[in-house]
Amino acid sequence: MPPDADDADGASFRHLHPLSIILKSVSAIGQNLVAIAVLYFSVFDRNIVYTGLAAIALLAVIIGITALIWSRFTYHIGPKEIRIKSGLISRNNRSIPFDRIQDVSLEQKLVSRILGLATVKLETGSGGGEDGKLDALALADAQAFRDALRDYKSGVAAQASDLTGEPIEPQESEERPPIFAMDNRRIFIAGLFNFSFVLLAILAAIAQNLDFLLPDEFFNPWYWAEQLSEQDVVNGLSFTAQVAGAVGALFSLIAVGLISGIVRTFIREYGFRLDRVDTGQPGFRRRRGLFTLTDMVMPIHRVQAAILRTGPVRQRFGWYHLKFQSLASEVSGESDHSAAPCAQMEEAEPILAETKIANVTPDLEFQRVDAALWWRDAVILTIVLAAVSVGNGVFLHPGFYALILLALPIIAVMVLNWRHHQYAITTTQLFVRAGWWRRKLTILPIRKVQTVDISQSPLDHPLDLATVTIGIAGGSAIAPLKINDIPMERAMALREQLI
Structure with a gap:
């Protein structure tokens, strides 16, 4: 496809694929189906003629605006940067150096797959999400741009034509067996453990x-x-x-x-497949999705920690969900990347080995946290429920005295959570277990530790307990890695080991 416009400095800018107008129009129409239904049943009193005319007018407006936006969006891929021009009234000219691009992911919704198009999402890490989007390119162009960028990031010189103009044919490579893949039976098993309303x-x-x-x-x-x-x-x-x-x-x-x-x-x-990528920066290439196919590459050097999730029933049958906490963001915005959603431990081991993260060994000794983690909250819960049950039993109905019985199952869960909250440390890694029903094992290389905070609540001081919070690059600020309620002396010693 020839360039569509020239910049003042001679750079040739190109439009997105013209079929992107259809893609965005279909998406916008789908979002307005409810509005059309409201017009039919309320405004036009079920008059099909008026509703049809309104739908045609809405369709024309959507296509017209989408085409105008498409005409004002251009991009240019240079030797060291990508430039994107956009905006109808207020024009924006963004430059994204290749050195700043941390991840490139491809996404294909159902209509895009039918039309042979893909959306390219760029992430620089500046805002915690995508910083540039090309929606949509021909699939071959999108794959070629991703491969050329990976070659640049790894110091491989790419041909000038690969980056400056004509579409690039993806390099042929021998298809190797995946590191991990899931057939329909395995996906069905994973679905049984993903209870959802x-x-x-x-x-x-x-x-x-x-x-x-x-x-x-x-x-x-x-x-x-x-x-x-x-x-x-x-x-x-x-x-x-x-x-x-x-x-x-x-x-x-x-x-x-x-x-x-x-x-x-x-x-x-659907179609989950994890491959090892050796060209450019070594990493994992993950493809999955029934209606929306996502194709992303996660560089191994950006992996910060490994997370193994399971549950009491799932663990009994040997199933685990392996995730990696990474500096990159998921397409969904999460920082944890699924590497093996439903795997046996012997299947997860080779994936962990690729990242140089060692799994738990049989001789590794875990330490429990203080029992105050459960009994302190249990006392507070019992007092609150007792007050509520007595108050309602006296003034409303004697049956409310039974509310105190709710404390029993809640306290039982507290005890189980305490028993499963453990930690262990070696010379190179920290292991933290948490949760009974939703069990989580975090394996953190000590070299990836960013910060270590020791805090005490007013209830911790009398018992000389503390909570250790470990900061990880790319980690969640809402749910950071914590070791709760350990003696202050052990907390100080643990901090010395981690830093």
């Missing part, structure tokens, strides 16, 4: 937007409780039948959660 949330969102079609009291639970209590069929059932109905409703809810988790996992993980 996303289906109910989607139906609720649709119902909320179309609430004018529903009864006035549809979202009022007391209305439905009253309706059920007035049904002779329900009142005529025996107590056993009513209990069986309640249990059946509970199992139906669980079934919906399981089905939602399986469907959600298939959409996200």
Whole structure:
């Protein structure tokens, strides 16, 4: 494709692929389907002619604006930088040096895959997300740009034509077996452990937007409780039948959660494949997705820590979810990259070995944190529940005294979480376990530690306890790596070992 415009300094700028107009128009139309439905049922009183005319007018406006935006968006790939011009009224001319680009990921939604297009997302790390987007390029051009950039980052000289003008044919390479891959059976197993109510949330969102079609009291639970209590069929059932109905409703809810988790996992993980990339900067190339295919490369040198997630049931069958905490951001905005969503330990070991991160050895001795982690919160919880149950039992109904029984399962979970919160340290790595139901093992090379903070709450001082917070580059500020409630002396010794 020839260049579309020349800059004042002679640089040739190109437009995105013309089919990107169709892509963005289809996306915008899909976002306005609810608005068209509202016009049909309310404004136009179910008049199909007026609604059709309004839809055609809306379609024309969307396509016109999208085409105008496309005409004003150009880019130029130079020897050492990429420049992007955009904006209708306020023009923006952004320059992104190749030296500052940390990651390039390719994404293909369903329509893009049909049209042979891909979206290129650039990340420099300056804002914690993508800093440039080319939506959309021909798939061959997108792959060639990514490969050329990787060659530049690794010091390999690329031909001038590869970076300055004509489309580049991707280099042929022999297809090697993946480091890890998941077939449909494995994805189904992973879905069983990803319980989700996303289906109910989607139906609720649709119902909320179309609430004018529903009864006035549809979202009022007391209305439905009253309706059920007035049904002779329900009142005529025996107590056993009513209990069986309640249990059946509970199992139906669980079934919906399981089905939602399986469907959600298939959409996200379909065709999951992890390959080792040796050209340019060594890293992992991950491809996955049913409707939206993502193709990203994560350089190994940017991996900060390894995370192994599991649960009591999942661990019993030997299944783990291996993630890497990286300086790069996921397409979804997360900093943890899935490397093996559902793997046996012997499958995760070779992936860990590529990053030079060692797994737990049988002789590694873990240390538990202080038991105050559970009993201190248990005392506070018991006092609060006792006050609530007594207050409501005296003034409202004696049945509220039973609220105190809620403390038993909650305290049991607290004890289990305490038993599974452990840490161990070697000369090169820190291991931290947390959680009972959602078990998480973080393996952090000591050389990746950025900061070590020791803090004490007002409840820690009398017991001489402290919490150690370890800062990791690219880590979460909301949920940092912590070792809770260890003696102050051990906390100070641990800090010395880490820094």
